[in-house]
Amino acid sequence: RKEVEQDPGPFNVPEGATVAFNCTYSNSASQSFFWYRQDCRKEPKLLMSVYSSGNEDGRFTAQLNRASQYISLLIRDSKLSDSATYLCVVNDYKLSFGAGTTVTVRA
C-alpha cells in the first residue's frame, strides 16, 4: 500500500461549482498534513496546512479524519485560476507526497 494515495481525477467542473476530493494515508502515527498546489511544469507551493479541527482559508476548506486516516480538500465557488494539481502531503519522519489530484475549472 502506498503511503499516501489520492484520486488522480481529473475533476472537470464549471466556474462557480464546488469540488471536493480526499487523500488517504497509511501511517496512523503521522503528525501533520498539508495540501500543496502544483501548476503544470512548476514547483509545488503550499496551499494550506490541515489541522485536527479542520481549517478554512477563503474558498478552501481542509478536514482531517484521523480515525479513517484521510484528509480532504473542498474548493467552493471555483475559479479558472484554481485549475491545477493538488498534492496531499503527510509528515511522519519525512514528507510523503501523493501523486496529486488534477482539477480543471472551465468557463
Added chain:
Amino acid sequence: DGGITQSPKYLFRKEGQNVTLSCEQNLNHDAMYWYRQDPGQGLRLIYYSQIVNDFQKGDIAEGYSVSREKKESFPLTVTSAQKNPTAFYLCASIVGTSKGNTEAFFGQGTRLTVV
C-alpha cells in the same frame, strides 16, 4: 528575497554521462531534500540532509549521489548507474514553523532529459 535556486532549468544528458544539478538556498534552513517527480506519480525522495556534512538515502537513492559541504548548497549528481534519469527534479528545504508544523520550500526544478 530568500529562496531556493535550482540550476539549470533544463538539462540534457547523454547515455553514460554523469551530470550535477545545483541547489542553493539562502533561507538558513538546516534540512534540504532532493525529490524526483515522474508523470502520474508523487514526489519520491532521493536523498536528504539534516545538517552540514551529513546526508541520508531516501527511497530511491540508487544511481544518485549528493554532498553537503556548506549549509547553503546541496548538489545532486545523477550518475551513469541511474538507468532511467529522465524526470523533473525538485530540491526543497524543510523547516519547522512557529505553529509546530513543517513547511517545505521548493526550488523551481530541473527537467533532465537523456538524449
